[in-house]
Amino acid sequence: MTSAIAVDRLEVIFDRFRALKGVSLDVQPGESFGLVGESGSGKSTLLRAIAGLAPAASGSIAVNGKTLGSRRDKAFYREVQMVFQDPYGSLHPRQTVDRLLQEPLAIHGFADGEKRIQRALDEVGLGNGFRFRYSHQLSGGQRQRVAIARALILEPSILLLDEPTSALDASVQAEVLNLLEEVRRRRKLTFLMVSHDLAIITHMCERLMVMQSGEAVENLAAADLVERRVAKDYTRNLLRASDGFVRTA
Amino acid sequence: MSTGTKTLLDVDDLRVTFPTRTGLIEAVRGVSFSLGRERLGIVGESGSGKSQTGRAIMGLTPPQARISANKLTFDGIDLLSVSSRERRALRGKRIAMILQDPKYSLDPVMSIGRQIVETLRTHEKVGKAEARDRALAMLEAVQIRDPSRVFNLHPHEVSGGMGQRAMIAMMLIAGPEMMIADEPTSALDVTVQLDVLGILDRLVSERGMGLIFISHDLRLVSSFCDRVIVMYAGKVVEQLNASELGQAQHPYTRGLLNCMPKIGADRHPLPVLDRKPEWAA
Numbered sequence: 427m428t429s430a431i432a433v434d435r436l437e438v439i440f441d442r443f444r445a446l447k448g449v450s451l452d453v454q455p456g457e458s459f460g461l462v463g464e465s466g467s468g469k470s471t472l473l474r475a476i477a478g479l480a481p482a483a484s485g486s487i488a489v490n491g492k493t494l495g496s497r498r499d500k501a502f503y504r505e506v507q508m509v510f511q512d513p514y515g516s517l518h519p520r521q522t523v524d525r526l527l528q529e530p531l532a533i534h535g536f537a538d539g540e541k542r543i544q545r546a547l548d549e550v551g552l553g554n555g556f557r558f559r560y561s562h563q564l565s566g567g568q569r570q571r572v573a574i575a576r577a578l579i580l581e582p583s584i585l586l587l588d589e590p591t592s593a594l595d596a597s598v599q600a601e602v603l604n605l606l607e608e609v610r611r612r613r614k615l616t617f618l619m620v621s622h623d624l625a626i627i628t629h630m631c632e633r634l635m636v637m638q639s640g641e642a643v644e645n646l647a648a649a650d651l652v653e654r655r656v657a658k659d660y661t662r663n664l665l666r667a668s669d670g671f672v673r674t675a
Numbered sequence: 676m677s678t679g680t681k682t683l684l685d686v687d688d689l690r691v692t693f694p695t696r697t698g699l700i701e702a703v704r705g706v707s708f709s710l711g712r713e714r715l716g717i718v719g720e721s722g723s724g725k726s727q728t729g730r731a732i733m734g735l736t737p738p739q740a741r742i743s744a745n746k747l748t749f750d751g752i753d754l755l756s757v758s759s760r761e762r763r764a765l766r767g768k769r770i771a772m773i774l775q776d777p778k779y780s781l782d783p784v785m786s787i788g789r790q791i792v793e794t795l796r797t798h799e800k801v802g803k804a805e806a807r808d809r810a811l812a813m814l815e816a817v818q819i820r821d822p823s824r825v826f827n828l829h830p831h832e833v834s835g836g837m838g839q840r841a842m843i844a845m846m847l848i849a850g851p852e853m854m855i856a857d858e859p860t861s862a863l864d865v866t867v868q869l870d871v872l873g874i875l876d877r878l879v880s881e882r883g884m885g886l887i888f889i890s891h892d893l894r895l896v897s898s899f900c901d902r903v904i905v906m907y908a909g910k911v912v913e914q915l916n917a918s919e920l921g922q923a924q925h926p927y928t929r930g931l932l933n934c935m936p937k938i939g940a941d942r943h944p945l946p947v948l949d950r951k952p953e954w955a956a
Contacts (some may be wrong), residue, residue, distance in 0.1 A: 464836075464864040492907045566721075595720040595891065597948035600934035604944035622864065629936035629945070667865040668938065670898035671872045 428491035430455040430584055430616040431476060436485035437466075438475050445471045447640040448485065455490075455583070458610065458617040460631035460648070462624055462664065467642040469620045473586050476618070477508050489584065499615040504534060507577035511589040512550050513569035517561040523547075524557045530580050546575040550605060567598035571605065578609060585610075591626065602629060626670045628652055636661045678715065683853055683885040684710040684732065687746035691736060702727040702740075706907035710853070714879065716896035720931075723939070725889050730898045732887070733772050734762045742834045749853065771846035773875075775858040777838030780832040787813075787941045788826030791845045798849045804863050811842040813844040830872035836867035841875065847878055853885040861890070872899055872948070893920070893931050908955035925956055 433451040437444065446468045453459040461469040474480040476487055478498040489506060510516040520571060527546060531539040532608045545555060550571040561569055570590060577585060590606065591599040607630065610617055621627050627634050628648045636643040638659070644658050655660055691703040703724040705953035708715070720727040730736050732747070734754065747754045749770060754762070766772075774780035782790055791810040795801060799811070807826075817840040830838055841861065846854065859875065860868040876899065879886045890896045896903055897917040905913040905928045913925040923929050930948040 542889065596893070596931060597720065597934050600936075600945040600947050603936065604947065607944060623936075625936040625938050628938050629942075643753065663866055665938070667869050670895055671869060671876075672898065 427490070429453060430457070430490060431459075432486075432488040433472070434486045434488075435490060436472070436475060436487060437483040438469065438471050438480050439483040442546035445480070445640055446475065449637070449640070449642050451635060451642075453616060453618055455616055456614050457633065458619065458631045460627035460634035461620045461637060462622065462627050463620070463643075464636055464664075466639065467637040470588055470636050471640075472637070473508070473588050473618060473620050477506065477586055478502070497630065500534060503530075503582075503628050504580050505582050506586060507580060507582040507583045508586040508588065509570070509573050509590045512593050513566050513573055514561075514593070516573055517569055519561060522558050522560055523552075523564075526572065527576055527579055530576060534580060536580075539582060542579055547659070548580045549578060549609065550575045565598075566594050567602060569595060570602050574602075574605065574609070578613075582615075584616045584618070587617060589621055590619070592621070592623070599626075608631070624651065624664060631653075636664070682709050682711055683750060684887075685748045686732070687744060689728065689731060689744040689747060690742070691724070691731050692741045692743075693737075694739060694741075701902065701909055703731065706906070706909075706911055707916065708904055708911070710885045710887060711882045712877075712885050713902065714888060714900040716903040717887060717889045717906060718893045718896050718903055718931075719940055720891055721907070723906040724909040725891075725906050726857055729772070729857050729887060729889050732768060732769065733770060733855055734759075753899035764798075767794055767846075767851075768849045769851055770853045770855065771851040772847070773839075773842055773846055773854065773856040773859045776847070777830065777835060777842050780901055781838060781842060783830055786827050786829055787833070787841045790902060791826075791841070794845050795848045806808070810844070813848045814841070816847075816878065817841070817844045818870070819844075831942040832868075832903075835863050836871060839863060839871050843871070843875060843878070847882075850882070851884065853887070854879065855887045855889070857889045857896075858891070859888075860895075861892075868895075894935065910955070924953070925954075 429452050431451065431453040433449060435448045435450055436446055437448055438446040448632050449472055461472060463469045475482055489502065526545060527543045528539055531542060536542060544554060547557060551569050552568065591602050593603060609615065619630055628651055631648055633647050635645050638660055643660050646656065654665060687707045689703055689706045690701065693702060706728055717728060731742050736742055744755060788810055792806045795806050795809060811822045811826060812914060814825055818823050819837065819840055825833065826916045839937060845867045860871050863871060888896060888900055898918040900917050903915055903917050903920065904911050905925065907927050913923060913928050933946045934948055937946060
């Protein structure tokens with residue numbers, strides 16, 4: 427079977443800074459794959475490089491068996507969509523939800539926009555009442571739902587998720603995570619999800635990669651992480667840190 | 676950990692109200708608690724009024740807002756009736772506050788060392804050389820390895836963890852008796868977060884300070900504090916000892932604990948909070 431996403435020895439260089447130092451990755455269709463690491467580890471850069479938002483200096487990226495060039499075509503964005511971290515920054519402040527959702531439909535020349543917008547809003551649990559609101563009239567969780575609806579409206583097969591819940595309250599986070607799991611099950615989507623939170627990644631993903639300063643530290647199955655079968659000290663440190671504060675006295 | 680015998684801070688029926696175009700918004704609606712020389716956590720989600728509670732105690736409420744309370748005293752001083760001059764003398768000297776993100780709360784055009792020295796010399800009569808020595812010693816106390824180098828750096832030249840340590844150093848240099856930490860580690864990586872908490876914990880217990888730790892992270896707070904106050908919609912819904920978090924009674928507290936993904940707990944879908952209007956009543 428061809429991989430949904432295959433990244434081979436990818437390098438990303440900003441000026442003279444090597445943000446990614448030859449990272450390889452392989453995600454199967456229908457799989458949910460997690461990227462974990464601290465800030466500056468290159469996990470978001472990897473995601474952005476796949477989406478075409480960060481320049482690849484060398485190495486290759488293939489999506490559904492097709493190797494990508496430096497420019498992404500329209501067909502690519504029908505297959506791959508991204509949800510960003512900050513729901514306050516990723517929606518146009520002067521466009522209604524309806525206008526926001528029409529944009530990708532117009533670009534890709536869909537005729538049945540009306541139906542699709544209604545379906546997408548229903549799917550993320552917002553309903554028609556939110557259709558003509560502006561993003562400042564929505565809560566953080568509702569905004570992230572709109573961002574997910576916008577990603578889903580083209581019916582992609584792959585979703586790139588960059589910390590989709592880290593700007594949300596814990597209770598809203600649970601709702602958004604549940605929503606993401608539900609749409610993945612229903613549409614048989616492939617997820618590539620970035621988070622700094624090990625608990626979220628083990629909850630959402632089957633396999634994961636731990637990253638540190640632009641390199642892959644190790645590849646793990648989520649089940650191994652739960653059983654604490656990890657090979658590298660760095661991963662062990664992350665695991666310990668996510669247990670919370672322990673007084674040493 | 677026992678509650679300090681002396682009450683440092685006494686808050687009774689604190690209310691903070693913001694006038695808006697559409698009427699009055701009550702951000703804090705009758706919060707009462709007292710603080711000794713202990714670590715008290717205030718937990719809540721965005722909009723629960725936890726930060727406004729901290730800011731009201733610190734005297735940093737925006738001028739258009741109205742504050743009222745039956746009692747708001749710090750070491751016997753009525754914080755509602757003191758002049759702003761006296762208030763300034765308290766702030767930074769006896770009550771200190773750590774803010775969330777060192778990127779925004781440190782002065783970007785002043786070196787870290789100068790900012791610490793400024794705090795010290797505002798509140799104490801010390802010479803330049805002595806102030807510098809004490810600032811360096813303080814930087815060392817917050818486990819900055821090369822204090823004399825960091826002293827001359829500007830905030831943009833240091834990492835988030837380092838910046839937050841500098842912030843703690845600045846807040847502790849005048850030897851405050853009470854510290855309010857508003858999400859002090861939320862902008863930091865998990866491993867750095869623990870280092871910073873460790874430093875804060877050691878300094879607070881060594882100096883016998885009272886600490887108010889404001890956070891959205893119930894689990895983190897309960898591992899760090901002695902006592903936890905849970906806020907919802909401007910009110911305290913539950914007060915409990917951190918060690919008894921497992922026996923929390925209020926459905927909001929339990930829901931908040933429950934809805935977070937845990938490593939090893941295989942729950943699909945995650946339980947979500949079913950907000951009841953009577954919680955906010």
